[in-house]
Amino acid sequence: MIKDITIGQYFPGKSVVHRLDPRVKLGLTVLYIVMLFVASGFLGLGVGVIYLLLAFLLSGIPLKMMLKSVKPIVPIIIFTGILNLFFISSGEILFEWHFIKITTGGLRTMIFMASRIILLICGTALLTYTTSPITLTDAIERILSPLKIIHFPAHEIAMMMTIALRFIPTLIEETDKIMSAQKARGADLDTGNVFQRAKALVPILIPLFVSAFRRAEELALAMECRCYHGGDGRTRLKQLKTAPRDYIALAVTLLFLAAVIVLNIFVKI
Amino acid sequence: MGIIRTENLSYVYGEGTPFRKVAVDSVDIDIDEGEIVGIIGHTGSGKSTLIQHFNGLLKPTSGKVFIDGEELFADKSRLKEIRFKVGLVFQYPEYQLFEETVYKDIAYGPKNMGLSDDDTDRRIKETARLVGLGPELLQKSPFELSGGQKRRVAIAGVMAMEPKVLILDEPTAGLDPKGRDMILRMIKEYHAEKGVTVLLVSHSMEDVAKTVSKILVMNDAKVFMYGDRSQVFARAEELTSMGLTVPQVTRVFDRLRAMGVEFSDEVFSVDYAKDLVMRLLKEKGDVKVD
Numbered sequence: 001m002i003k004d005i006t007i008g009q010y011f012p013g014k015s016v017v018h019r020l021d022p023r024v025k026l027g028l029t030v031l032y033i034v035m036l037f038v039a040s041g042f043l044g045l046g047v048g049v050i051y052l053l054l055a056f057l058l059s060g061i062p063l064k065m066m067l068k069s070v071k072p073i074v075p076i077i078i079f080t081g082i083l084n085l086f087f088i089s090s091g092e093i094l095f096e097w098h099f100i101k102i103t104t105g106g107l108r109t110m111i112f113m114a115s116r117i118i119l120l121i122c123g124t125a126l127l128t129y130t131t132s133p134i135t136l137t138d139a140i141e142r143i144l145s146p147l148k149i150i151h152f153p154a155h156e157i158a159m160m161m162t163i164a165l166r167f168i169p170t171l172i173e174e175t176d177k178i179m180s181a182q183k184a185r186g187a188d189l190d191t192g193n194v195f196q197r198a199k200a201l202v203p204i205l206i207p208l209f210v211s212a213f214r215r216a217e218e219l220a221l222a223m224e225c226r227c228y229h230g231g232d233g234r235t236r237l238k239q240l241k242t243a244p245r246d247y248i249a250l251a252v253t254l255l256f257l258a259a260v261i262v263l264n265i266f267v268k269i
Numbered sequence: 270m271g272i273i274r275t276e277n278l279s280y281v282y283g284e285g286t287p288f289r290k291v292a293v294d295s296v297d298i299d300i301d302e303g304e305i306v307g308i309i310g311h312t313g314s315g316k317s318t319l320i321q322h323f324n325g326l327l328k329p330t331s332g333k334v335f336i337d338g339e340e341l342f343a344d345k346s347r348l349k350e351i352r353f354k355v356g357l358v359f360q361y362p363e364y365q366l367f368e369e370t371v372y373k374d375i376a377y378g379p380k381n382m383g384l385s386d387d388d389t390d391r392r393i394k395e396t397a398r399l400v401g402l403g404p405e406l407l408q409k410s411p412f413e414l415s416g417g418q419k420r421r422v423a424i425a426g427v428m429a430m431e432p433k434v435l436i437l438d439e440p441t442a443g444l445d446p447k448g449r450d451m452i453l454r455m456i457k458e459y460h461a462e463k464g465v466t467v468l469l470v471s472h473s474m475e476d477v478a479k480t481v482s483k484i485l486v487m488n489d490a491k492v493f494m495y496g497d498r499s500q501v502f503a504r505a506e507e508l509t510s511m512g513l514t515v516p517q518v519t520r521v522f523d524r525l526r527a528m529g530v531e532f533s534d535e536v537f538s539v540d541y542a543k544d545l546v547m548r549l550l551k552e553k554g555d556v557k558v559d
């Protein structure tokens with residue numbers, strides 16, 4: 001169960017997509033999202049699909065992982081789908097029963113929105129599949145750093161994100177371990193009503209919190225011992241540098257965006 | 270047929286991802302009831318993964334596990350029963366403590382088994398004595414105890430379930446020599462008193478050598494060998510090549526034997542070595558021992 005969480009999982013690799021400058025990659029992802037929201041018809045989304053498939057193929061990440069990234073949000077897709085289906089009434093009526101009315105407009109919106117959400121998730125998943133969390137926060141820090149002039153704590157925020165991301169796998173692993181340990185003592189997590197199940201979680205949550213606090217304290221101490229005092233005057237080991245491939249990727253993405261806009265203007269599906 | 274038996278047991282982590290890792294590879298073992306067995310191997314050799322199969326926490330990727338003749342996962346509803354039969358103490362078990370008092374924490378397992386309050390109380394008192402926790406500690410919060418005491422509380426929590434098989438994963442990790450000896454002695458006493466099967470996972474040969482009678486050596490996800498202490502230590506060179514060592518005393522005595530000194534017995538612990546040497550010297554009358 002817990003192992004199925006793929007959001008934020010990084011797949012090391014050496015593909016072009018992996019090697020893009022993370023700042024550029026972040027920018028491309030934003031452009032891709034803009035592309036999806038600008039698209040007003042299925043053809044526009046089709047362009048998004050082509051862009052996504054192209055990126056996935058270049059990255060060498062198995063397409064299976066794309067589907068896996070959608071799995072956790074299936075309930076959300078179904079929920080918004082149902083809302084769209086029942087509450088949008090435009091176009092012809094396909095089906096009517098008491099107060100329930102299904103229209104072609106509703107059906108179209110449902111499919112359109114679901115496709116858009118799926119494309120959105122797959123695209124952002126590709127970003128995290130191909131960029132290690134540390135690199136990503138690094139990029140965010142660099143992008144936000146001009147705001148330091150107005151005393152925006154870019155470094156501190158990036159550091160907090162780095163630490164939070166760094167500890168997600170650790171905490172998942174820890175939860176797994178504690179669950180196993182309590183199961184070995186006969187804990188029953190899978191049966192009983194809601195209250196029994198909630199109560200069964202106590203032996204897992206308490207040790208988890210205790211260890212999270214312990215870790216936080218140890219980490220703070222370790223950082224202080226190494227004279228960490230915020231971002232002022234820190235230089236970095238890995239300098240981010242843009243390469244020609246970054247500009248090519250940017251140009252291609254802008255082309256796709258332009259295609260979507262052109263389709264919007266001239267084709268109405 | 271032994272109490273723990275595996276048939277061609279394999280386990281793979283992260284199947285279908287770039288992180289695929291075969292952690293246990295075609296393992297066939299047969300451990301007899303009442304045995305006290307050490308499981309050793311270098312770090313990452315698959316010891317922890319292997320033992321988590323014995324109480325059904327991990328489901329084999331392929332192969333079978335039999336406990337007391339019963340196949341695990343043949344009937345899922347029996348798993349809980351099996352977990353009461355095979356007690357597993359994890360590495361750093363002190364991190365699983367959660368109750369307000371030591372007493373209540375040890376009671377968690379027995380309560381889950383559905384034991385009456387009287388039975389639970391009896392078992393808690395008994396295991397507390399076995400692991401050397403004084404009655405005054407039972408009403409304290411487990412979070413106020415020292416590391417070694419916490420460890421003993423956690424071990425007591427599993428012992429109190431009186432499993433037919435007790436498995437301990439690195440029970441001495443991170444303890445000082447005194448704490449280590451105390452835990453090992455406690456495990457030995459528990460085994461002697463209850464006569465149950467005990468598996469002790471460790472990567473310290475010294476620890477294993479002075480506690481167990483049989484040894485299972487893991488190497489790169491496979492079982493390298495399973496046999497009596499002396500059989501295992503006889504292959505010192507191979508052990509060294511996999512990053513394990515034979516206890517120093519054993520090596521010293523092997524060398525002495527090679528030089529022609531007669532010993533009646535294999536030597537695995539310093540205490541025993543001392544007795545042996547003293548006895549020999551006395552026999553020869555070379556020294557006055559008082």
Ligand SMILES: Nc1ncnc2c1ncn2[C@@H]1O[C@H](COP(=O)(O)OP(=O)(O)OP(=O)(O)O)[C@@H](O)[C@H]1O
Pocket residue numbers: 282283290291292310311312313314315316317318319472
């Ligand atoms: N949850 C997991 N996910 C993926 N791989 C794992 C997981 N747990 C262990 N492994 C891998 O499986 C292999 C065996 O691990 P295991 O913990 O069984 O070794 P071990 O012999 O107990 O080592 P140690 O002495 O360090 O405790 C290791 O290579 C480890 O990296």
Ligand SMILES: [Mg+2]
Pocket residue numbers: 316317318360438
């Ligand atoms: Mg281990």
